Amino acid sequence: MWKVTKKTEEEQPEVVAPEATESDASEVTPVALYPQPTEREERMLEIKMAIHQGLLDKINLAMLDKLAPAQIKSEISALVPELLSSFDQPLNREERETLINDVMDELLGLGPLEPLLKDETITDILVNGSNTVFVERAGVLERVKTRFQDEKHLMRIIQKIVSAVGRRIDESSPFVDARLADGSRVNAIVAPLAIDGSLLSIRKFAKIPIDLKKLVALGSVPQQMATVLEAIVRSRRNVLISGGTGSGKTTMLNAMSSFIDERERIVTIEDSAELQLQQSHVARLETRPANIEGRGEVTQRELVKNALRMRPDRIIVGEVRTGEAFDMLQAMNTGHDGSMTTVHANSARDALSRVEQMIGMAGIDISPKSARAQIASAINVVLQVTRLADGKRRVRSLSELTGMEGDTITMQEIFRFKSTGVADDGEILGHFEATGIRPKFLQTATEFGIDLPSDLFRPDTKIG
Ligand SMILES: Nc1ncnc2c1ncn2[C@@H]1O[C@H](COP(=O)(O)OP(=O)(O)OP(=O)(O)O)[C@@H](O)[C@H]1O
Numbered sequence: 001m002w003k004v005t006k007k008t009e010e011e012q013p014e015v016v017a018p019e020a021t022e023s024d025a026s027e028v029t030p031v032a033l034y035p036q037p038t039e040r041e042e043r044m045l046e047i048k049m050a051i052h053q054g055l056l057d058k059i060n061l062a063m064l065d066k067l068a069p070a071q072i073k074s075e076i077s078a079l080v081p082e083l084l085s086s087f088d089q090p091l092n093r094e095e096r097e098t099l100i101n102d103v104m105d106e107l108l109g110l111g112p113l114e115p116l117l118k119d120e121t122i123t124d125i126l127v128n129g130s131n132t133v134f135v136e137r138a139g140v141l142e143r144v145k146t147r148f149q150d151e152k153h154l155m156r157i158i159q160k161i162v163s164a165v166g167r168r169i170d171e172s173s174p175f176v177d178a179r180l181a182d183g184s185r186v187n188a189i190v191a192p193l194a195i196d197g198s199l200l201s202i203r204k205f206a207k208i209p210i211d212l213k214k215l216v217a218l219g220s221v222p223q224q225m226a227t228v229l230e231a232i233v234r235s236r237r238n239v240l241i242s243g244g245t246g247s248g249k250t251t252m253l254n255a256m257s258s259f260i261d262e263r264e265r266i267v268t269i270e271d272s273a274e275l276q277l278q279q280s281h282v283a284r285l286e287t288r289p290a291n292i293e294g295r296g297e298v299t300q301r302e303l304v305k306n307a308l309r310m311r312p313d314r315i316i317v318g319e320v321r322t323g324e325a326f327d328m329l330q331a332m333n334t335g336h337d338g339s340m341t342t343v344h345a346n347s348a349r350d351a352l353s354r355v356e357q358m359i360g361m362a363g364i365d366i367s368p369k370s371a372r373a374q375i376a377s378a379i380n381v382v383l384q385v386t387r388l389a390d391g392k393r394r395v396r397s398l399s400e401l402t403g404m405e406g407d408t409i410t411m412q413e414i415f416r417f418k419s420t421g422v423a424d425d426g427e428i429l430g431h432f433e434a435t436g437i438r439p440k441f442l443q444t445a446t447e448f449g450i451d452l453p454s455d456l457f458r459p460d461t462k463i464g
């Protein structure tokens, strides 16, 4: 077995209480374990690669597509003893079985990544060169013993991933976004841009998407706030979900979308399709990167414009990054109420400045004040999500835009997470609370026949 060396006290990442600033500076993912491969494991890896190579020389690869996995396995099992004979390495039954499975993964799948892809407790896989692989489980990063034989081996797996989606990766186009057959999102970046070996980042596709009920159960949102979120979506308020990398923006967007009425026509626009809307009337669009000659790119902005001609009731953009923010606001302002998107920002206020910057990127002649006025009239609610130092994702605040005062957009906070300290095990302690402000959207909700009890907004009770 591999050794597990726990990091010493001083090396543990600092746990920062979240209330220090409004920003997400505390979003440090803790790193747990550093397993090292044993000599025997190193040897097994060598043998596996040699056997894999031996098999490639012996079998007709074209045949693999035509055989069922069970048949391939029995063929391989028959060939392995002969290939093993050149190694002076007796293997026990378990090792032999592992070896055959690993070789199968090499031949048919993504090699060493396969066990990680099958492990449902893992949400992210991060490969930093051939020797270093991290995974994220329950919000915590840990290093695993998974290794590639060398950079060439890793590169071969990366090529396998990108060629399956008709892309290529090499020195002339050294980074690529791709998707695995199961919907997992992949980014690969290789030399010369990646300095210490190829980098591969996989955000695994959640087979059972996290819904709002689950978010409540996980303690990410209190039930009271979930009730309010449901009312926000049902009464067609325009929503901006803001948060840092991997903070749960897409998950929240997906969860909230479940309250959209089945009868509405939804158009979704994403750079890499991740949303899993449950409604039947969903038109899904995905951008296209430029080809090798630099042609054929289709941007989110073009897709938003196109979506407006598709008679959508609501438009959902996976994440606004640049000029499409302008078109998205236009859509929100022109009858597509209930549209939603996410933005990468550290606070609700920051999210609005980011959107303002993005309007600037749209190349339209518009003064900062008019840009802000557009934002103020388009967006109703900003939800700030965050991943805190304990690995847990929580909604940090729910704010409502109320208009403009002079040049400034006015905003009021309705709910917030208040941290009170850090437990011995690193868990961040705290509770959610209402600020006591009765949101303006209650009026609209009433018009939609939704009556929220006013004690939901009472400031004197700790919730969640
Ligand atoms: N509240 C939650 N509790 C536990 N896990 C969560 C929660 N929200 C999201 N996750 C998991 O965290 C990972 C990141 O979530 P998600 O993709 O929604 O984040 P994101 O902010 O959209 O990330 P990115 O910046 O990469 O777009 C996913 O694997 C998701 O399943």
Ligand SMILES: [Mg+2]
Pocket (backbone or CB within 6 Å): 249, 250, 251, 319
């Ligand atoms: Mg996302």
